Amino acid sequence: MTIQPLPASSWLNAPAHHAWLAAEGQRLLAFAKASRLPDGFGNLDDQGRLPIDARAETMNTARMTHSFAMAHAQGLPGYAELVEHGVASLGGPLRDALHGGWFAVSGAADGNTGKAAYLHAFVALAASSAVVADAPGAQALLADAIHIINQHFWCEEEGAMLESFAQDWSGEEAYRGANSNMHATEAFLALADVTGDNLWLGRALRIVERVIHQHAGANEFMVIEHFDRYWQPLHRYNEDNPADGFRPYGITPGHGFEWARLVLHLEAARQQAGLVTPGWLLDAAKGLFASACEHGWSVDGAPGLVYTLDWHSRPVVRERLHWTHAEASAAAQALLKRTGEWHYEVWYRRFWEFCETRFIDRVHGSWHHELDPQNVPASKIWGGKPDLYHAWQAVLLPGLPLSPSMASALGAGCYVTKW
Numbered sequence: 001m002t003i004q005p006l007p008a009s010s011w012l013n014a015p016a017h018h019a020w021l022a023a024e025g026q027r028l029l030a031f032a033k034a035s036r037l038p039d040g041f042g043n044l045d046d047q048g049r050l051p052i053d054a055r056a057e058t059m060n061t062a063r064m065t066h067s068f069a070m071a072h073a074q075g076l077p078g079y080a081e082l083v084e085h086g087v088a089s090l091g092g093p094l095r096d097a098l099h100g101g102w103f104a105v106s107g108a109a110d111g112n113t114g115k116a117a118y119l120h121a122f123v124a125l126a127a128s129s130a131v132v133a134d135a136p137g138a139q140a141l142l143a144d145a146i147h148i149i150n151q152h153f154w155c156e157e158e159g160a161m162l163e164s165f166a167q168d169w170s171g172e173e174a175y176r177g178a179n180s181n182m183h184a185t186e187a188f189l190a191l192a193d194v195t196g197d198n199l200w201l202g203r204a205l206r207i208v209e210r211v212i213h214q215h216a217g218a219n220e221f222m223v224i225e226h227f228d229r230y231w232q233p234l235h236r237y238n239e240d241n242p243a244d245g246f247r248p249y250g251i252t253p254g255h256g257f258e259w260a261r262l263v264l265h266l267e268a269a270r271q272q273a274g275l276v277t278p279g280w281l282l283d284a285a286k287g288l289f290a291s292a293c294e295h296g297w298s299v300d301g302a303p304g305l306v307y308t309l310d311w312h313s314r315p316v317v318r319e320r321l322h323w324t325h326a327e328a329s330a331a332a333q334a335l336l337k338r339t340g341e342w343h344y345e346v347w348y349r350r351f352w353e354f355c356e357t358r359f360i361d362r363v364h365g366s367w368h369h370e371l372d373p374q375n376v377p378a379s380k381i382w383g384g385k386p387d388l389y390h391a392w393q394a395v396l397l398p399g400l401p402l403s404p405s406m407a408s409a410l411g412a413g414c415y416v417t418k419w
Helices: 015-035 058-074 080-090 117-132 138-153 178-195 199-219 253-272 280-296 322-339 342-359 389-399 406-411
Strands: none
Touching: 015 058, 015 389, 058 080, 058 117, 058 389, 058 406, 080 117, 080 138, 117 138, 117 178, 117 406, 138 178, 178 199, 178 253, 178 406, 199 253, 199 280, 253 280, 253 322, 280 322, 280 342, 322 342, 322 389, 389 406
16 A cells, blocks of 8 residues: 655645644534533534433444543543543443343433444444543443454354344344444444454455445445345335435435545555555545545535435435535545545545535534535434534544544544644
């Protein structure tokens, strides 16, 4: 792998740009502090307040713990206690003390006692970042998360994660999801760094081989999201519920960007570890990014990336989601660092200009999480402002190398202000 030099005029070389990113990051963090609940972290409304009926959720608690751990590792005071709180919550009220694993909501108060790979990947990510932050209880949480993944979710035969189970680990769901396996890939990269075990890099590659090299590569690098248990695509999955927040119908361009970045992280991590690194990884990242840009950006006549497309690349759900644009920016900077090619700089600037003018809320804080097709703030899919993770990572990644993973890089002092 040969890293090409950045163009001299790249924003990634501009101290003012990194100062802007740092200021935006601290603004996001300050807003997110209000999400603390006694048993974890909840979802904030548009004004940055916890609703009266707010409940601690595993997804948000894990994401907040990961995010606050990175703030602490970066050297920002005031976040260590929040990391400790997240670790204690994930090790306590959010965990199933009877059968192991994690509920979606503290104490399964929502009636959902199932165990989802998506949530468990985030618990593993949070635990790994908390270990970097040296939080009390983090090592035990990490060991627990790894045990659950090894015992229940990882399928060596398939080279991927199984999707979900009932509370007692019976009733495996007859479904395979690209989304849960994408976040497992993210978690596995972090686990490889904090454990020093390259087994996780092998597992990450097997997931990418199946979901990206095999399936997306045969579909013009448009990521297929839904499969049956035999990894046959389910093209009509959720056709009657196309705007689902986690399993939408059709193609999700935002995941094409997210995968593109993770593929580059995997390439860098494997090379850094001295492992065999397939040459097709870079081609896959380029293909994923190009396809998401071509089919997702301004395809309905308005600027911005639509949420979903059908199988003929026509817009289905035209709302613009903040996480999609954060991931688009993150993918552009990763490809820019990897290749030095100017058109990634153009896209990087375009995405940040759009986020600044449309998503970033300078009045009430954080980012609008959703815009309607006319780019007006909306809440059809996502209400409130519960998500710190995507935007916070987007402002951190431009200052970090492609490997090691984010928290480990910050803990090692790898953050730079000029490339």
